Amino acid sequence: MKKLLLSYLKEKRFQLLFFTLFLLIFAVIYNLYMTKWEAFFYAACLCSVLGFITLSVSFFQYAANHKERQRLIRSIETNYETLPTAKTMAEQDYQEMIRILGQQCNELITRFQAERQDSLDYYTTWVHQIKTPIAVMQMILKSEDREEYHELSAELFRIEQYVEMVLSYIRLDSESSDFIFQNHALDDLIRQCIRNYAPQFIRKKIRLHYEPTQASVLTDEKWFCFILEQLLSNAVKYTYQGDVTISVSSNKILSIQDSGIGIAPEDLPRIFEKGFTGYNGRADKKSTGLGLFLCKQAADKLGIRISAASEPGKGTVFSLDLSSGKLEVE
Numbered sequence: 397m398k399k400l401l402l403s404y405l406k407e408k409r410f411q412l413l414f415f416t417l418f419l420l421i422f423a424v425i426y427n428l429y430m431t432k433w434e435a436f437f438y439a440a441c442l443c444s445v446l447g448f449i450t451l452s453v454s455f456f457q458y459a460a461n462h463k464e465r466q467r468l469i470r471s472i473e474t475n476y477e478t479l480p481t482a483k484t485m486a487e488q489d490y491q492e493m494i495r496i497l498g499q500q501c502n503e504l505i506t507r508f509q510a511e512r513q514d515s516l517d518y519y520t521t522w523v524h525q526i527k528t529p530i531a532v533m534q535m536i537l538k539s540e541d542r543e544e545y546h547e548l549s550a551e552l553f554r555i556e557q558y559v560e561m562v563l564s565y566i567r568l569d570s571e572s573s574d575f576i577f578q579n580h581a582l583d584d585l586i587r588q589c590i591r592n593y594a595p596q597f598i599r600k601k602i603r604l605h606y607e608p609t610q611a612s613v614l615t616d617e618k619w620f621c622f623i624l625e626q627l628l629s630n631a632v633k634y635t636y637q638g639d640v641t642i643s644v645s646s647n648k649i650l651s652i653q654d655s656g657i658g659i660a661p662e663d664l665p666r667i668f669e670k671g672f673t674g675y676n677g678r679a680d681k682k683s684t685g686l687g688l689f690l691c692k693q694a695a696d697k698l699g700i701r702i703s704a705a706s707e708p709g710k711g712t713v714f715s716l717d718l719s720s721g722k723l724e725v726e
């Protein structure tokens with residue numbers, strides 16, 4: 397209230413200055429005509445009391461108008477057409493500016509949403525269309541048990557994962573992301589991801605250790621598997637020999653530990669940034685710097701805390717805190 401009062405007095409400073417000036421003019425005139433000072437003081441007191449009452453009423457109206465404007469600011473996106481009645485020409489001009497800007501903003505938002513939806517529809521169609529030749533090529537490659545065919549099949553699998561990443565990148569930031577939260581057996585989700593990456597583990601002769609758990613998790617199946625598959629993809633990609641261990645602690649911390657090349661200490665705080673590849677990513681020219689960024693974005697939307705610990709040359713551990721979400725089934 398003190399700040400509001402000071403702001404009001406600052407706006408009324410010229411009126412107060414003129415009132416003081418008028419009193420001085422009256423004092424000079426009374427003195428020139430040698431009128432009794434009691435009459436001047438009596439008139440000055442009456443004017444001061446009347447001015448104080450007027451200013452008080454004006455201040456409360458000023459405070460009420462300020463409160464109403466603060467209410468409108470919180471929802472100006474929808475209420476810019478229903479502004480209070482303007483009392484001055486300046487207010488009318490400002491309100492007209494707000495209406496014009498609001499209309500232009502709505503037009504831009506509508507255009508952006510339409511273009512974004514067109515883009516999403518295009519890439520969705522493209523992903524589904526490209527999957528057909530990928531599936532055909534996979535069938536052809538699997539029909540021959542030759543080493544070069546296995547290599548080509550592995551590269552084709554990576555192409556398929558990159559195609560899915562394109563769609564995930566667009567969908568994840570969409571307001572209409574298709575999240576469906578249900579209770580799932582954690583074993584079923586982990587096994588589903590392991591099956592998808594089993595050929596990659598076999599091809600690179602990497603041992604996989606996983607002890608089944610009876611835990612369940614409230615999450616979206618598709619996006620949770622997306623996170624887990626991205627972490628498995630990184631584990632396979634940066635582990636040239638050794639093993640990968642998937643474990644779930646009693647307090648529902650899911651860990652994926654590999655014995656790969658690890659992450660440099662100076663890179664570790666930035667691995668979830670968009671487009672960041674770090675030293676190891678730059679060494680591997682195929683790194684895009686999007687996988688872990690998308691993992692972090694999806695994890696945030698699912699209410700999962702994701703973290704990483706690593707030591708160069710000894711491997712990396714990614715942890716998913718599945719107990720952190722405050723989600724409930726409706």
